[in-house]
Amino acid sequence: MTYCVGMRLNQGLVFMSDTRTNAGIDNVSVHKKLFRWDVPRERVLTVMTAGNLATTQSVINLIDEQARSGDGSKSILNAPSMFRVAGLIGKVLRETIHEMGSEGSEGSSAFRATIVAGGQIRGEPPRMFMIYPEGNFVESGPDTPYFQLGDAKYGKPILTRAYRPDLSFEHAIKLLIVSFDSTIKSNLSVGLPLDVSVYEAETLVPGPTRRFTESDPYYQTIAKGWSQAIQLAFDSLPDYSFGDS
Template structure:
């Protein structure tokens, strides 16, 4: 399992993903799930993946191969598609292609063992930053004012804090703090999600990657956030009036 979140803010886009793919007493693997492409001054693209590892690795390899210089590629590229919408269409079609190749079938189902779900974020010069969720079938939906963030993977434990605390006006610093709380809740509830975490902050109209950072196990700020949040929840619980049995 995995956990990835993309937030759309007025200031830009914030993306975070974990790196655990297998979980068990003696079977833990770490794989990157956040991938970026850039044509500085023209576009920045971030993709986060959840699902079958062979599918997602093949997808990213194909996208990277096709993003090579024109003379080296033989298929449409996410680095030349004219808009984020067209990039989402291209990635969705490539995902269908990879799943069909993996499964040996022309159709895909969301519950297929070869399925994968993606979060696509970025900006192409001439349009606003955009955020999409792409499904195994290759179709997709875009974030909006009503749905300003997307989650994939193990979503249920980290969603309540996002719903309650998200604000499109928040700073990048507060957004990172919010995502850390969401990931901390998920990590504590599910063994299949864990650090290290990958983070990308993209600021509107920069058309280049922003801060790309890995939050390792033992990170002082993450540990402080985790322990302080636990204490704050206990204090809030104790401050509520008791239930009456009378």
């Protein structure tokens, strides 16, 4: 499994992904699921992947090769809009799944994968897309300001409650760590380290990245602090009284 979140803020975009992959439950590895490309002052693209690792690694290699090749028509570094970037990635994703030999539709095969792609191209605002195994995609907007990949449920309640578009990057990273920590504590197939990538709107240069390991002092502060803070929050609510009934 996997857990990734891409988040739109007024300040820009933040991406966080775990790095655990597993084949069955007894074959666990660490693999990067967060990738960036940029053309300085012109575009910054961030891609996160979930699903079959052979598929996602193949897709990342193919779109990287296409970006480096002379053929601009297939390059995510040359596409005129984020919409076209999502279309190019979706096409590679669908074809890759199809080549790996699907039964029925691409989306139902064992080789399926899902991708979040976000960034900014000069002339457009920052945009973010969720790309499905069928190659189609939907865009994030003010009403759906974040996309989750993988095991989204454990970490969703805190996102629902604490997300605001005016969060700073520092606040947003704290929020994401709480969301990831809730997931990691519940699902063995989601695990540290966590990769983070930030893109500040209108800069058109890549923002800071960071890998949080198990021993990272900030990660430990939040993971432990959240358990205590949530206990205090819980204790601050009035207990039920059977007299109410």
